[in-house]
Amino acid sequence: MRQNELLDVTFQLALKIIEYSELLEEHKKYVIAKQILRSGTSVGANCRESQGAESRADFIHKLKIANKEATETAYWLELCKFSKNYPNPNLEINTLLTSSLKLLGKILSSTKKK
Numbered sequence: 001m002r003q004n005e006l007l008d009v010t011f012q013l014a015l016k017i018i019e020y021s022e023l024l025e026e027h028k029k030y031v032i033a034k035q036i037l038r039s040g041t042s043v044g045a046n047c048r049e050s051q052g053a054e055s056r057a058d059f060i061h062k063l064k065i066a067n068k069e070a071t072e073t074a075y076w077l078e079l080c081k082f083s084k085n086y087p088n089p090n091l092e093i094n095t096l097l098t099s100s101l102k103l104l105g106k107i108l109s110s111t112k113k114k
Contacts, residue, residue, distance in 0.1 A: 010044030013096040042069040067104045
């Protein structure tokens with residue numbers, strides 16, 4: 001089976017998001033933890049769902065949703081980074097999120113050109 005970098009990176013991102021949301025819950029930051037968990041794990045879920053797309057348009061649509069979820073996750077993580085009394089997200093989460101956004105951008109751009 002061929003390796004899919006996007007699926008690998010977004011899966012690793014989801015695992016790190018789960019860990020970080022658990023850390024937030026330990027600090028009783030339940031609302032933000034739930035938001036980050038939902039949007040951060042949705043990135044990979046939508047990417048994986050795109051692999052079974054019914055058409056090129058459906059494929060693009062699912063990846064656009066993944067991109068929106070990744071952007072939302074970046075927002076929540078930035079809030080945590082700059083808010084008092086919140087544990088900072090680690091560098092690995094930000095690296096995986098940035099990689100996910102770059103890959104999604106490249107794939108969407110090249111798929112739309114075809």
